[in-house]
Amino acid sequence: MVRTEKKYGFGIIGCGAVSKFHLDAVQNIKNAELIAVCDISEEMSKRTAENYNCINWYTDYKQLLGRDDIDIVSICTPSGLRRDIAILAAQMGKHIIVEKPIEVTLERIDEILSECEKNEVVISGIFNLRYNKHYSLVKEAISSGRLGKLILGDAYIKWYRSQEYYDSGKWRGTKTLDGGGALMNQSIHFIDLLQWMMGPVKHVFGEIATLGHHDIEVEDTAVATVKYENGAIGVIEGTTAAYPGIGSRLDIHGENGTIVIEDNAIKCWEFRDHHPLDLKVQELNMSKHAGGMADPLSIDGSLHQKQIEEILDCISKGKKPMVNGYEARKSVEIIHAIYKSAHSKQLVNLPMDRN
């Protein structure tokens, strides 16, 4: 008997800038099919449908969610406009892919996650950089104990976003819809990577400021010290005010080695001993990878595709994807802990409900 692979019907909700990466991925994945798109702007919805040869377009997500031929939705609306959509999607039995951050508060995220559990649907938060080969090799080295005891885990994200960027959408730079600034929108990718590699965060002490922009409600600059549960310490520095945007760096130091990843490519890989993984690292293209340091869309679209492929594979096997909802929640909690610390001038413990 010839087994035919299930084709997953996709609906894309929110047809703005980031939706392109979801639409391109769906177009390129052989067991995925674009069924419908939706945007509150009729023009955006219609134009996106035309661009991707899709006959179904909506301006009301409830109509899209009402279709039986949609198995999975990608939610690409502004960050603080996802809860109601995700909850209804879960109730309608749709699996959910949601852009980062899942939502803007832990309460709203928890409402979504509990509805997904209740309805037994998979939810995954997009953290596309985890699918970059350089970061997966770093994760492999740390998990296999190559670095020994971890000492320091630092993230520096010195990016730039112009005032025009913030003015380009009413939701950008607002507390309710962006949920935060340089940390919640941009540095979150690297905060996710840091906690993925270094392990859970025990406490943070933060300072935030708005220094390079006017007319935004959120921070454009932040620093925090971090203590990890394994005893290691580190710093996070994130900004969107460092003209012209010099890039990102993660520094991981252990008692037996150091790894530095600059603009998503391994720059330093030094260990006391040799290991077969070193050959894999040597084979990599060590040039800097597109990173969004000044342009939010100058990112590597193939990583969205890799993540969506992994999500489909997990759904078909009844497994949880690598960045399941609880995993995607972690960076948002670290960021809220930094905000709370900056406002209270106190050290904030995680999980936050233990404070």
Ligand SMILES: NC(=O)c1ccc[n+]([C@@H]2O[C@H](COP(=O)([O-])OP(=O)(O)OC[C@H]3O[C@@H](n4cnc5c(N)ncnc54)[C@H](O)[C@@H]3O)[C@@H](O)[C@H]2O)c1
């Ligand atoms: N993974 C990444 O690297 C990456 C890159 C860019 C943006 N993002 C994330 O993607 C999200 C969207 O960002 P963007 O830059 O595409 O924003 P955008 O403003 O360009 O697009 C958002 C779209 O959602 C639409 N929309 C709003 N409410 C809606 C609703 N109820 N139903 C349907 N459509 C609705 C808007 O009309 C708009 O077209 C943000 O959360 C952002 O953090 C992720």
